[in-house]
C-alpha cells in the first residue's frame with residue numbers, strides 16, 4: 001500500500017539509465033549530476049545508483065552538496081562548480097572535492113586553500129556563450145598562465161576545462177563549441193593540458209556527438225527523462241525513475257453546478273464524485289497544474305479539478321467508484337499507463353527538470369531496488 005504522499009525512486013531504473021546513456025555516448029567518462037538532491041530523487045541513494053551504473057564522476061552545484069556525499073561515505077570523484085563568494089575551499093581540499101574555477105580571484109583562493117591543506121584539483125570553466133559564470137575570453141591568458149604557475153608550484157592541478165551549452169539551437173551550440181576549442185588551444189599554449197574536457201549536459205550528449213569530448217555531465221537523462229520528450233526517452237531506452245502518488249483522503253458525491261476548491265475555477269457539469277488528493281504546492285505541485293495536470297486513479301486518466309492548494313487538490317472522477325485510501329498516481333513511468341513528468345511539464349507550461357526537482361515537502365521518499 002502506498003503512503004499518504006509518496007515519492008518513489010526506482011534506483012534500478014536509475015542504474016539502468018546510466019548504463020544506457022554510457023552506451024549511447026561512448027565517452028571515457030560519465031559524470032552523474034546529483035545537484036539539488038539529485039533533482040529531487042535523493043542525492044546519496046541516487047549517487048550510489050549512478051555509480052553502480054558505471055558513472056565515474058559525480059557533479060553538484062555547490063560544495064555543501066559535495067560534502068554531503070563525502071559525509072555519506074561516497075569517495076568517487078566529485079566536482080562542485082557554483083561557489084559562495086566566501087566559500088572555504090580548504091573544505092574541498094580536505095575532502096578531495098574538485099572545484100570549478102571561474103575567475104582569477106577564485107583560482108588564487110583555491111591556491112591559498114591548497115597551500116594550507118592539500119593540493120587541489122580544479123576544472124577551469126570558460127565562458128562560451130551562456131553568460132553565466134566561466135572565465136571570459138579576455139581573461140583566459142591570465143588565468144591559464146597563473147594556473148600553470150600554480151601547477152608548477154605543486155598546489156593546483158588543472159584536471160579539467162569545461163563549459164556549458166545554451167541549447168538555444170544546434171548552431172548556437174556548435175558556435176559555443178568553437179569558442180571552447182579556442183579556449184582549449186589557449187590553455188595548451190599556456191602549458192595547461194587537462195585530462196578532462198567537458199561541455200555536454202544531457203541534451204548535447206544525446207544529440208550533438210562533437211560535444212562529448214572526454215566526459216559528459218548527465219542530469220535529466222539518468223533520471224529517465226529525455227530533454228527531447230517522451231518519444232526520445234523511449235527510443236533511448238530511458239525509464240523514468242520518479243513516481244509520485246497520494247492516497248485519496250476524502251470522497252464526496254456532489255450535484256451539478258458545484259464549485260470546487262478556491263475561487264471556484266471549476267464547477268461540476270453534472271452530479272459527480274470528487275476525490276481529494278493530499279498533495280499541494282507545499283509538496284512542489286505547481287499551482288499552474290490547476291485544472292490542467294493529469295492523474296491516474298484505478299488506471300483511468302483524470303485531470304485536476306480547480307485550484308491546487310497548499311496541501312491538496314481535488315479530482316472530479318465522474319461515476320468512478322472511488323474510496324478513501326485509493327491510490328492516485330500523479331506521474332511516473334508512462335509505460336505503466338500513468339501520466340509522465342513530460343505530461344505535467346506540458347500541462348504546467350514548464351520543463352520536466354522543474355517538475356521532478358520541485359517535488360519535496362511532506363512527501364515520503366521511498367526507494368526501490370538499489371545494490
Ligand SMILES: *Cc1c(COP(=O)(O)O)cnc(C)c1O
Nearest residue numbers: 033164201202203217218219220
Ligand atoms: C545541471 C547541470 C548539468 C546537467 O544538465 P541536464 O540537462 O540535467 O543533463 C550539467 N552541467 C551543468 C554545469 C549543470 O549545471
